[in-house]
Amino acid sequence: MSELLALDGLTKRFGGLTAVNAVSFSLERGEVVGLLGPNGSGKTTVLNMISGFLPPTGGRIALNGEAISGLRPNRIARKGVARTFQLVRALPSLTVAENVVTALAFGRRTLWGKAAHEAAHAHLAAVGLAGRADQPAGALTYIDQKRMELARALAAEPELLLLDEWLAGLNPTELRIGIDLILSLKERGITVLLVEHVMDAIRALCGRAIVMNAGRKIADGPTAETLRDPEVVRAYLGDGHA
Numbered sequence: 001m002s003e004l005l006a007l008d009g010l011t012k013r014f015g016g017l018t019a020v021n022a023v024s025f026s027l028e029r030g031e032v033v034g035l036l037g038p039n040g041s042g043k044t045t046v047l048n049m050i051s052g053f054l055p056p057t058g059g060r061i062a063l064n065g066e067a068i069s070g071l072r073p074n075r076i077a078r079k080g081v082a083r084t085f086q087l088v089r090a091l092p093s094l095t096v097a098e099n100v101v102t103a104l105a106f107g108r109r110t111l112w113g114k115a116a117h118e119a120a121h122a123h124l125a126a127v128g129l130a131g132r133a134d135q136p137a138g139a140l141t142y143i144d145q146k147r148m149e150l151a152r153a154l155a156a157e158p159e160l161l162l163l164d165e166w167l168a169g170l171n172p173t174e175l176r177i178g179i180d181l182i183l184s185l186k187e188r189g190i191t192v193l194l195v196e197h198v199m200d201a202i203r204a205l206c207g208r209a210i211v212m213n214a215g216r217k218i219a220d221g222p223t224a225e226t227l228r229d230p231e232v233v234r235a236y237l238g239d240g241h242a
């Protein structure tokens, strides 16, 4: 494996609040890694800095050895980083396929016309939405909105995919489908960093887990071991989960 992403001393301050405090970690190509921690510990802020939605206050981010810290989101997307958001961002009056076509404009290769529609259909098929391509996005069920969001992220042909609580709100049957979809991304060689509170999903998907508390990284290692770490249990899981 080779290193895809490296964070070095990454810091974000909002006025007097240090939301992310000197966080360092790296991701190897092909890894699926969980980024965990209590509410407000800084996880989404880390994703926002990697994807360029927030400029870091300090520290460095490198993708494939190249500094990307502070670049704008569209530049970072073109270098191979895609993300999902905590709240699904869709254009409800457009069709499902059109929603994916709009995302293609922000990817690594800009596609137009027939090529764009063919690529959109391929991404929809990959997430199990082939039959819904021509429906309005606003008519989709919750799990299908999630699938569409994933297809939109895949439209950027990412090397690194950042999932921000993508599995939240799914029922147990849907959760199984969601986990299988993320596993299919891993099989395609996509590196995934997922912020998630669903521990069953973390255990099923992530070989490694990184845990944050109050802006700092407090643990980083094999998932089972990390979830037993006394500091992680105290700060995040509570005794019931241990």
Ligand SMILES: Nc1ncnc2c1ncn2[C@@H]1O[C@H](COP(=O)(O)OP(=O)(O)OP(=O)(O)O)[C@@H](O)[C@H]1O
Binding pocket: 014, 017, 019, 037, 038, 039, 040, 041, 042, 043, 044, 045, 046
């Ligand atoms: N744009 C912002 N301006 C000011 N404060 C912010 C901003 N974004 C985040 N924060 C603060 O930074 C801290 C970390 O927030 P963040 O959303 O990164 O946490 P999180 O670990 O993702 O939490 P959750 O699990 O609830 O999503 C919180 O105290 C939050 O209120």
